Amino acid sequence: MEIFLQQIINGLVQGSVYALVALGYTMVYGILGLINFAHGEVVMMGAMISLSVLTALIGIGLSPFLALPLSLTLAMAGCMALGYGIERIAYRPLRHAPRLAPLITAIGVSIVLQNLAMMIWGRDYHSFPQLFSNHTHQIFGAIISDIQLIIVIAALCIMAGLMLLIHRTRLGRAMRAIAENQHAAQLMGVDVNRVISITFMIGSALAAVAGLMVSANYGLAHYYMGFLLGLKAFTAAVLGGIGNLRGAMLGGLLLGLIESLGAGYIGDITGGFMGSQYQDVFAFLVLIAVLVFRPSGLLGERLAERA
């Protein structure tokens, strides 16, 4: 029982990480209908920036409790600038181009960011300073650490915040209008370019938060960490219904749970024939099954449709 509970907690933590990153994918997709393939690399940049600022600040003797928010702020600012730049350079000129053109520029941007990071930070893995105590909490014998708790709570808070932003503010209304019909929104006086830029910047700021949390939780950052994380988060976003914020959250948590329960119990289910090496197969099969019966994900598509 405590093993099962532990696997649930593992899945929730991992799933919250996916969800955080998936929110960034989904915001952009919801408004532009575009897969921002470079989002995983923005997460990586966020992790790298915050890590170097943090190490530098602690190096000059600043208290970690001051250094942490400071480095997060800087990383968010850096990623927002990056997100803005990516949209301006790689996506905006292609808004009316064939559908696959922005996909290729996104791949180009990923390659560029990855190698840029390799030039700046080198090829080594960077370890994250141990700021949080190793203090853990016991819940019926299962263990969860402080940072893991923070990740789960932060993911929930950020999603709630985004929901408020989209449904209760002028900016959110503009976003929904663009998602519904770009041209009509423009005619109604919405500054489409500005709103899209802001969307990208919000998504990138989220990426910075996610990057910091991932590297704090696992204790490392590396220029290659964005690729797999981005891929998993994208899968999660599609699972929940890409373009739908609650879907991203649900998809992320679900994917995390599927992975950890799959890794833990796939061997028992198949009588030892398959083991945890098939955990991704398991996850993808669930995804395919979901999409076959609900072709636009669990909670359906687009920001606008539910508004």
Add this chain to the structure above:
Amino acid sequence: MSLRFVGSLLFATLLLAACGKSATDQPSDLLTVRIGAAAPLTGPQAHLGKDNENGTRMAIEDANAKGIVIGGRKVHFELVSEDDQADPKTATIVAQKLVDDNVSGVIGHLNSGTTIPAAKIYSDNGIPQISPSATAVAYTLQGFKTAFRVMANDAQQGRALGMYAVKSLGAKKIAVIDDRTAYGQGLADEFIKAATAAGAQIVEHEYTSDKSVDFTAVLTAVKAKQPELLFYGGMDAQGGPMARQIKALALNAKFMMGDGGRTPEFIKLAGSSAQGVYASLPGVPLEKMLGGKDFSRRYEAKFNQPIQLYAPYCYDAVNVMITAMQKADSADPAKYLPALANISDDGITAKIQFDGKGDLKGGAVTLYQVQQGQWQALETVGAQ
């Protein structure tokens, strides 16, 4: 219009290619001997690839400083380093390029998956190849006369690790995780063979990937079986976070890895959780070998970072190759190949002698443990 566009593109292509071609020829009155090096210099394993390149570069610069004479002429050794991206296909392209560049020998590749297909091209062209780090048994089973390695293979190392886990550490219930790469799976399988032969029971075999960072799910499954020892077949970048998560999950088992874990990087990534972890490294501890301590000091001074993993093996590989050239008094691959096959030379990692297949004879393996943030040698076992 499009045709003209296409034409100009092709022209630019040719220009670029030609530019690369002409610039590689340099006039020199010395005898220039080129030594090729191939390793992943981009992608997730780039830090190890760069380490290999550094080790090779240092050996070549040392040889140049010594002023070696071959066939009556003073030799200038030149490094031709290529990025194989840890991709088998790119590895064959790189191999062919090194052959075209008239290298006299190749130090590489880093991974087994790249070393195996590249070996065929070196063999076809009669160019000796010494891999500093490929451990797959299949590499030297292809029957190529030109293929050598200065690293214990999976079977040699897995045997040493398995014996040590059972005999010296007294583990009866063992769990294994491997990363499903050629290296991790190969080593884990040999470890399992040796451990079960020594009387231990494998209570759990779990799997992860070489790109994962979260191992809590498989570790929880391992925890359910309450093993006394957990062996991970994989690299430091995963081993470090894994060690942290083992502590966080309060999994009470000794943690053991192969040579992929015995790096300063592992200690850095695992932080305080590194304490007490076991790992192995083929060869004899550097401090015990002549010139070994000096090597690590000079490496750190020159490249401003500690040795990652295989740099000393690359250093040895180059030296063995050059010694064979001196013995044969020729840098011609066909002439010095027999001398290389029969070499017996003291390296900084071990005494280097090859068996009939090109594997390292003896294949001593040393076991280490992290104590106070440092890898400390425990004992060296000579696997038969």
Add this chain to the structure above:
Amino acid sequence: MAKLPKYILLLVVVLLPFAIDALLGRGWVRIVDFAMLYIMLALGLNIVVGYAGLLDLGYIAFFAVGAYCYALTGSPHLALAFPQLFPDGLHLSFLVVLPMAALLAGGMGVILGAPTLRLRGDYLAIVTLGFGEIIRIFMNNLNAPVNLTNGPQGISRIDPINIAGMSLNATQKIFGIALPSVHLYFYLFLTFAALVVFVSHRLERSRIGRAWMAIREDEVAASAMGINTRNLKLLAFAMGAAFGGVSGTLFAGFQGFVSPESFSLMESIMVLCMVVLGGMGHIYGVILGGLLLALMPEMLRHSVVPMQQALFGRIIIDPESLRMLLFGTALIAVMLYRPAGLWPSPVRRRELLTDEME
């Protein structure tokens, strides 16, 4: 191009490997060989993405199926899995395996296509991506309980391709001219590439091709016109997959070694880039895209160091990261300046102009 007499074109092609060998070195012949394989892959994917408009991110799986097909039947490996049945492994001839691989890959294409018929656009992309990963994961793990694929270790010692008793793996003398192995493979791959081009060409102009394009432009309208969209979509998947299988077989024979790491997601993405960058749905554009993307990283490999030395007198930026950086930048730049690809088909270009205000 059509104005050139055929035999001159043929002569140029026959002499090409010798010219490359003499001017640039033998390594470049090998690079061109690989480029040819990529062109075949890109043309195969072009059927799925370019003609039928189905975004496939797992295409490399079919390449893998073809490669493993030959690796299993043309190497000593099966002796490990079934020692009683095949004591020395099964050494089938390449010409026997080839249609088998094409058929098997085509079948896999149908299996992939069937559950995805209802999906569109990005959902299709993620499902095909998942399919590609599933195939790779199985190949990476099927070394137990029965050692079928040898897992991550891959299968080595695959027989070289043998045609009419002539091994392509060694230098052969034909009419007194010594033909090195890479040249022989060049001719073989060229023949197959030409075949693939021919088939693509005929398909494009056929009823089937027109039906695919109708589905691409508007599925509902196509179905209303009496096109059986289900069968035609499946056919597109099968055809594309079969081409992938063929080129996979060639790859296994050429390389002599296959392992799952050759079939990663990045490879699928690269092939897709070739199709889109060259000009979706246009055979010559796709060929150009394949050629360019296969050659460019290697060109950069040869030129980054000398370029820096010429510009600054020494190497300032790490050549390997600079190489990939330039590659990424080139991808972005091409798409920005030619969003429909480098060499789009004339018909498609006309359509795009009207598409724009949609």
